[in-house]
Amino acid sequence: MKLEQIHTIPDPYAPFLLSQAIRAGDLLYLSGQAGAGAGDDGGIVGDGDFDSQANQAFLNLERALRAGGSDLEHVIKVTIFLTSMSNYANVVKLRRKWFSPPYPADTIVEVSALYTPEAHIEIEAIAVVRETGQGASRMDSW
Template identity: 40%
Template sequence: MSKKQIATTNAPGAIGPYSQAIAAGNWVYTSGQLGMNPETGDLAEGVQEQARQALNNVKAILEEAGASLEHVVKTTVFLKDMNDFAAVNEIYSTFFTEPYPARSAVEVARLPKDGLVEIEAVARKK
């Protein structure tokens, strides 16, 4: 099975030796996306706006790969503070419909750029 790098200017570029996403066969694996504006490189204000921007970044990458949020089967949500779980969940629920993707949510000591939330996804292409 071959793998293909996915890149779009509609999401922040990689800030290290990794790809925004990799397509392998009919599957797309995104790297974790912070709540960073792709045009300015700035993090959004607050955990909910960072979650919204992170999911918009995931959406843009999936679309570049020929997939969409409705094709997501699994996400992982990394939180700086698990007390933000409900606030992030409120935003998250506006991006997905039933049947919802499988999901893990974990609290981490620190995220790149001192972000409050980072989200990655696995999706099957159309």
């Protein structure tokens, strides 16, 4: 099976030797999407503001899905990493905002830290590709 790398422009993952997503057949595997903004520095938005970071993480997830030929309606599994389970209720609200029934399978995990101390949430996903013939050549800019 051919693996296709999916990325957007700019690609914040390239310096770290990561793929933003990998397409394998009709499945799309997305690396964790955090609350990094569209600025040149890729810095975390909303210093200390979980809701701002979470909304940005979902926007980033949506953008990466589109680049890979999918969308939020075709997400079948998400794993959401939180630095504090005190934000669990907020995550439930966000799932209602960003997903629709049938809701994707989900695992929510508390971790002691993410890739930068400012990050409070990271979302990884698996989705079904809705378009055939789309892949690494699809890029979406911020």
